[in-house]
Amino acid sequence: MASAWRDTYEAxxxxxxxxxxxxxxxxxxxxxxxRIFDPDAGVYGHWFPDAVCNTCYNAVDRHVRTxxxxxxxxxxxxxxxxxxxxxxxxxxxEETATLAAVLQDLGVGKGDRVILYMPMVPxxxxxxxxxARIGAVHSVVFGGFAPKELAARxxxxxxxxxxxxxxxxxxxxxxxxxxxxxxxMDLARMKPAAALVMQRPQALxxxxxxxxxxxxxxxxxxxxxxxxxxxxxxxxxxxxYILYTSGTTGVPKGVVRDNGGHMVALKWSMKHFYDxxxxxVFWAASDLGWAVGHSYIAYAPLLHGxxxxxxxxxPVGTPDPGTFWRVIEEHNVAALFTAPTAFRAIKKEDPAxxxxxxxxxxxxxxxxxxxxxxxxxxxxxxxxMLGVPVIDHWWQTETxxxxxxxxxxxxxxxxxxxxxxxxxxxxxxxxxxxxGRELPAGTMGSIAIKLPMPPGSLPTLWGNDARMASSYLTExxxxxxxxxxGYIDGEGYIFVMGRTDDIINVAGHRLSTGGMEEVxxxxxxxxxxxxxxxxxxxxxxxxxxxxxxxSGVARAHAEIEKEIVALVREKIGPVAAFKTAVTVARxxxxxxxxxxxxxMKKIADKTEWAMPATVDDPAIxxxxxxxxxxxxx
Ligand code: COA
Ligand code: AMP
Numbered sequence: 001m002a003s004a005w006r007d008t009y010e011a012x013x014x015x016x017x018x019x020x021x022x023x024x025x026x027x028x029x030x031x032x033x034x035r036i037f038d039p040d041a042g043v044y045g046h047w048f049p050d051a052v053c054n055t056c057y058n059a060v061d062r063h064v065r066t067x068x069x070x071x072x073x074x075x076x077x078x079x080x081x082x083x084x085x086x087x088x089x090x091x092x093x094e095e096t097a098t099l100a101a102v103l104q105d106l107g108v109g110k111g112d113r114v115i116l117y118m119p120m121v122p123x124x125x126x127x128x129x130x131x132a133r134i135g136a137v138h139s140v141v142f143g144g145f146a147p148k149e150l151a152a153r154x155x156x157x158x159x160x161x162x163x164x165x166x167x168x169x170x171x172x173x174x175x176x177x178x179x180x181x182x183x184x185m186d187l188a189r190m191k192p193a194a195a196l197v198m199q200r201p202q203a204l205x206x207x208x209x210x211x212x213x214x215x216x217x218x219x220x221x222x223x224x225x226x227x228x229x230x231x232x233x234x235x236x237x238x239x240x241y242i243l244y245t246s247g248t249t250g251v252p253k254g255v256v257r258d259n260g261g262h263m264v265a266l267k268w269s270m271k272h273f274y275d276x277x278x279x280x281v282f283w284a285a286s287d288l289g290w291a292v293g294h295s296y297i298a299y300a301p302l303l304h305g306x307x308x309x310x311x312x313x314x315p316v317g318t319p320d321p322g323t324f325w326r327v328i329e330e331h332n333v334a335a336l337f338t339a340p341t342a343f344r345a346i347k348k349e350d351p352a353x354x355x356x357x358x359x360x361x362x363x364x365x366x367x368x369x370x371x372x373x374x375x376x377x378x379x380x381x382x383x384x385m386l387g388v389p390v391i392d393h394w395w396q397t398e399t400x401x402x403x404x405x406x407x408x409x410x411x412x413x414x415x416x417x418x419x420x421x422x423x424x425x426x427x428x429x430x431x432x433x434x435x436g437r438e439l440p441a442g443t444m445g446s447i448a449i450k451l452p453m454p455p456g457s458l459p460t461l462w463g464n465d466a467r468m469a470s471s472y473l474t475e476x477x478x479x480x481x482x483x484x485x486g487y488i489d490g491e492g493y494i495f496v497m498g499r500t501d502d503i504i505n506v507a508g509h510r511l512s513t514g515g516m517e518e519v520x521x522x523x524x525x526x527x528x529x530x531x532x533x534x535x536x537x538x539x540x541x542x543x544x545x546x547x548x549x550x551s552g553v554a555r556a557h558a559e560i561e562k563e564i565v566a567l568v569r570e571k572i573g574p575v576a577a578f579k580t581a582v583t584v585a586r587x588x589x590x591x592x593x594x595x596x597x598x599x600m601k602k603i604a605d606k607t608e609w610a611m612p613a614t615v616d617d618p619a620i621x622x623x624x625x626x627x628x629x630x631x632x633x
Pocket of ligand 1 (some may be wrong): 119314442
């Protein structure tokens with residue numbers, strides 16, 4: 001089948017508002033949009049400025065009303081606990097509406113913020129939808145973040161309530177969440193007055209009198225009383241959620257998602273990009289704490305009338321590298337979406353695909369990869385093993401859905417390995433040089449998106465229009481700066497090569513090296529430091545810290561380095577995967593004093609590097625190489 005991508009993209013280019021007006025017909029509005037885009041509202045404009053809607057209604061209630069009540073909506077599969085449960089749309093409605101009533105009892109109303117700090121259990125999804133139902137703004141914090149990070153998010157979002165569980169389960173260890181929550185509460189200035197705590201048998205939490213409420217008891221009581229909260233009418237431009245992501249400093253950016261544009265974009269993507277039909281099972285093997293989890297574990301499949309999968313496990317070790325194949329077979333998964341790192345992990349443990357032979361993956365039509373650059377080796381291995389199209393697509397927390405990819409729904413285009421293929425409607429991509437001039441095909445530069453951003457993309461950062469403008473919109477006036485570098489070839493294919501800022505990508509998780517440097521420099525013996533993302537065969541990149549000690553520090557370097565590793569785990573969390581700090585005598589700098597992190601990274605990666613013309617003292621690079629070599633790196 002010839003791909004309809006070009007015709008579709010050109011139709012959008014000819015009439016962007018007409019295109020999104022048509023896509024908006026797929027949503028059940030309380031008041032449909034009369035205006036499609038208001039360029040004068042907000043930082044760069046607002047989509048569907050006069051429409052009224054409710055996201056939970058579209059994700060849940062409307063499917064019950066249109067006869068999908070008995071169809072699976074949420075499949076929970078937890079190899080770490082052995083639990084498996086299926087909730088139909090009717091049951092999902094009951095769980096969500098009841099929990100929403102409990103939230104109201106705890107004083108949560110429209111516009112209030114609710115933080116979720118939860119493992120991968122269906123209750124986390126119910127919590128998100130319950131907030132959406134009553135117009136509360138949820139903010140999910142990934143369980144691998146430390147109390148300090150949780151506290152930073154509390155301070156920015158000023159939540160009324162936190163939804164949490166007594167523990168999360170990582171392979172081989174149970175992580176008690178309650179002590180982490182208590183520490184965060186001690187650290188935060190804007191702490192929530194109440195916590196709703198889901199007790200899990202693997203580690204019961206001691207409840208704090210007057211603050212903590214037992215999740216099951218509250219929900220059971222509300223169910224017994226037959227209480228259900230109705231969907232609250234919201235402006236399409238009202239915030240649905242805030243999702244914090246790494247910024248260039250330790251202070252995370254609160255990416256805001258609205259209700260209307262978000263629904264329109266995600267619904268469009270399910271059919272036209274992912275080639276999924278209502279009633280099918282869509283599995284995003286990510287975590288609800290990430291943007292992929294928000295959009296493609298939770299909202300998009302449900303908006304489209306699909307079953308979503310909440311998987312509490314890992315691609316390997318829970319219990320083996322055949323877990324993904326078991327889940328696909330057992331639950332008839334039509335499309336799997338994960339990060340390349342998950343496939344690298346499986347490939348490493350089962351290169352010949354022995355575990356694959358035990359399962360029949362008849363239901364699987366497509367594999368989608370995103371979150372980091374997909375290396376051709378892994379893509380081709382997955383193609384060989386699964387025998388289905390493997391689609392790399394590029395997106396960011398900020399956009400909430402894919403900027404560029406190979407659209408399975410419109411018909412796949414010829415694959416070019418290493419390329420995320422072509423832009424989706426809504427995204428007008430340009431490659432710019434430092435002065436904002438457009439670069440010719442094949443030339444590497446900054447990837448920028450011509451404003452306005454499409455529906456679904458962030459309208460702003462939480463409570464901080466100025467940071468939204470300074471972070472994304474001032475570098476190239478009229479454009480959103482993606483902070484990714486790359487090029488577009490003569491056929492319009494985009495190649496996304498890496499970040500232009502201090503963000504690194506560790507196992508598909510986005511982390512700020514600047515944030516880590518703030519932690520390292522907080523150690524009393526450290527005078528100076530630099531963190532770079534070193535290439536890693538499994539995780540893509542891992543952070544590597546260099547420290548210069550204060551003069552007169554006579555303690556063993558190994559001891560200090562161990563403390564540094566523990567400090568990053570304590571302040572940022574295990575998700576940072578910071579395992580190596582190396583003591584050096586000096587850091588290489590330019591004559592104006594800027595640390596030459598790029599060259600240090602190349603040395604660590606053992607790739608070719610050239611002596612920067614501006615370096616103050618070239619001998620320092622030899623010292624860096626020697627220090628790494630001495631550590632076997
Ligand atoms: N709560 C608490 N700790 C967590 C956690 C959570 N929700 N998630 C991860 N961690 C911990 C891990 O246990 C690990 O701790 P350790 O240093 O004691 O081993 C650390 O954080 C780093 O985690 P991770 O980077 O995930 O590494 P891993 O070795 O546990 O697993 C992969 C590696 C590749 C299997 C895993 O990263 C993965 O499945 N990635 C798939 C895709 C994905 O989730 N992408 C996200 C965006 S699409
Ligand atoms: P996150 O906000 O966590 O989704 O991370 C977004 C960043 O991950 C992007 O800015 C890219 O640097 C990187 N990224 C995501 N998907 C891809 C991809 N398909 N190819 C290359 N880089 C990607």
